[in-house]
Amino acid sequence: MKYILISILSFFYLNSYSQKRITLYFDVNSYELNKTEFKKFSVFMKTKDLKIQKVIGYCDLRSFDVYNDTLALKRANFVSSLIKLIDVNSNFEIEYKGQNFNQDKVSELTRKVEIYFKIEKTLPINITKDNELAEVVKKSKIGDKLVLKNLSFYDRTDILYPESYKIREELLQVLKDNPKIKIEIQGHICCTPGKDEEEIALKRCLGTIEYLVINGIDKSRLKYKSFDATQPIYPIPEKNEEQKKANRRVEILILDK
Template sequence: MKKLYIFVLLFTAAVHAQQTFTVYFDLDKDEVNADSYNALQQWMQNNKDVTVFKIAAFTDSRGTDYYNRALSARRAANVEKLLQQNGVLFSEAYTATGLGEIAGGDYDKNRKAVISFIVRQVLVEEESEALAPKNEEREVNNTISEAIKSKGTGKTIVLKNLNFYGNSGIVLPKSKPVLLELLKVMEDNPNLKIDIQGHICCLRKDKDNIALLRAKSVYKFLVDNNIDKSRLTYKSFEGKHPIYPIPEKTHEEEVANRRVEIEIISE
């Protein structure tokens, strides 16, 4: 049996959605205060597998609305800079926003920035057949095979329902049957050669090479299951060819743009 990495996205909030970490600021300051700076450094040291998708910063209600919005925006930007300097990953749909004042309450607690994030963790490396094709799993439909026959050499095919967690090359668990179907097509058509093409959502420029990771993830799955490397190539198209226009209007559109396509090189 092969060793395979099993990846999952862990959601630890009650609704399995997100976690937050809050830092605080002194009066009229846009840099986090000393206590929060130390706490943030410790948090980053202890949380290497997080992806940040939002920073929302606030002020107390002492200044004017214009002043407070500008100050909160600087606070959000400075927290972002601290995270970037320490190698923290950001979601493709990441936002940093200064939301101005919080009225009433404790002034000290209102001068804050809330970091929203999710945790991605490698659970286990084990002797496993978790992603290996089993007989009962090979009863897949012929969607990819039919598309190849109908389109022919030089055409591209979207691997429908092969989707990924945001800002990663990790395939969503529900997409496993698509990988198995593609593997069966490659096995049944020994002369078939394909170029695997990765795409991202939300942004045109792929500064973290996420699209390449997505293409490589499919490539590695096929190679690990005995498809000869000479039949496969892979590349990134970043966010240059979205299915839905960027910025996307819904979460579903973002998921659809985070995709892999294959181009038929020869049959």
């Protein structure tokens, strides 16, 4: 329950301030992220057009000032190093405050690092009435399944082709423009019939949902289901790479409007 509350708070910060921020929390006396917070950080770093501006480390009332300042700095440096592993060209401020800040009454909420950031979109995508996806969703009925054209992945991964970013952003905008819509993300793979032992189709579902949630879509509007290779567009084995690419995809099922 503690981490559920913390995650809700962090996403509230993420979407509610002009200067955006996300907060990561630490175990007692630790400067490394636990599994839950590391996953949250990993999801956050997948945000498109992300620009980190500042990282600030904090510590609760653990010991004397030098110890608290050192632990706060270690937390800030640890998170900063993770950011630079993903984006080697990133340039941002690093600060630490030890215990010298307005401490929360809940000690778990004071063992933290705050990441301040902004979204720098070079080519914003505007959904208009002429947009195909927006029109299809508008005309769809509950129970309709939609194939997202050109939303496909590299083989055996949950990584999108660069040309697929646009359709994923369009899906995000459609959900923002239609707040009553609820969908199920359905994942598929190519090439190998039967059970998906590596759970690639599932990872494609989860990666898509993570992208939508980190960019402001309420998780309660999203469900997911993996179909492995049981529902290919083209029969397996496929005849060429184009057919394989079409089969490794996600689709959406309209659950509510």
